[in-house]
Amino acid sequence: MTEPSFLAQLSSTIVEAAAAVAPSIVEIASTRSLATGFVWREGLIITADEALSNEGQILIEFSDGTQHPASVVGRDPSTDIALLRVEGADAPSAVLDQVVPRPGALVVVAAAAESAPLVSFGSAIAVGPAWRSMRGGKIDARIELDVRLRRRAEGGLAISAEGNVFGMAVRGPRGRTLVIPSATVEGAAVLLLAHGEVPRGYLGLGLHQVAVTGGGQGAMVMSVDPDGPGAIGGVLQGDIIVHWNGEAVPSVNALVRTLDHQSIGRSVSLGIRRAGADVEAAVTIATRPRR
Incomplete structure (x- = not known):
């Protein structure tokens, strides 16, 4: 009997x-x-936040063809994760594995279209350490695939050659296909289930990026929440924040991106330029008020 070819085995x-x-x-x-x-989990669906409309009805179609309406439990644009609730459905939960593929590893992206599988195949062309999205979400690993991801496949499962689900496939900048790792998906989903959102850190300061005399960048305080942590720590309107825990402030965006849920409750030392003098302020990061 002829042994299956390599391509047949791969298929x-x-x-x-x-x-x-x-x-x-x-x-x-x-x-x-x-x-x-x-x-x-039972009655709970995860998808890509960016692929979900901001209004209107949501309808879930399962692999057996049954359809059920869903409601939004919570959304986190910073990690591109949305959590939905659906009643009356009976489907097994996906098992998420914490492994991260090695560069060059073969991967499969499994999605759905009209009650049928939508499957893509490729490799992990770039794998790197944790990073922050443009909206400040911490992503536990940077994983880029050479898979062409259709729009309706966004939110599908990324699977290793060993059959382990290592994350959710999403569309990144410039048409890239990225994977939100399982650790990030699990962490965000737990927070969304508990709070309806992923809590973010809050300084209570309105900031604007400025060039600092002598070189470098700073964050000018344009407004101060009188009840916020910045005001409590003694920060004044017109101050320029030039250091964050002893490190130079590269940009306002970089500073804001550090205010994730893990920052809540931490005390930070702010180096401030005030009327030509250098002063220090200690601020304890609070939870951003819900809008």
Whole structure:
């Protein structure tokens, strides 16, 4: 009997990897948008926040063709994760693995379209350390795939050659396909379930980037919440923040991106330029008020 060729074995591996997770994958229809999601826990669906409309009805279609309306539990644009609740559905939860693929590793992206699997195959072309999104979310690893991700496949599962689900596939800047790692997905989903949002740190300061005399950049305080942590720490309107815990402030955006949920409760030392003099202020980061 002839042994299966390498390509036949590879094809079987791809098919089996996609088939194993197919019962947990759903198609999500929201206003003017189609995307993919997956069952996280009983009655709870995770999808890509950017692929979900901001208004209108949300309809979930499961692999068996049944459809159920869903409601939003919470959304976190900073990590591109949305959590939905659906009643009356019976589908297995996806098992998320904390492994991160090595550069060059073969991967499968499994999504859904019209009750059928939508499967892509490629490799992890770049894998790096934790990074922050432009909206300040901490992503536990930078994983880029050479997979072409259709819009309706956004929110699908990224699977290793060993069959482990290592994250959620999303569309990144300039058409890149990125993966939100399982650790980030789990962490954000737990916070969304508990709070309806991912809490963010809060200084109570309105900041504007300025050039500092003598070189470098600073964050000028344009407004101060009188009840906020900045005011309590003695920060005044017109102050220029030039150091954060002894480190130069590269930009206002970089400073704001550090105010994730892990920053809440921490005390930071601010180096301030005030009327030509250098002063220090200690500020304890609070939780950003809900809008």
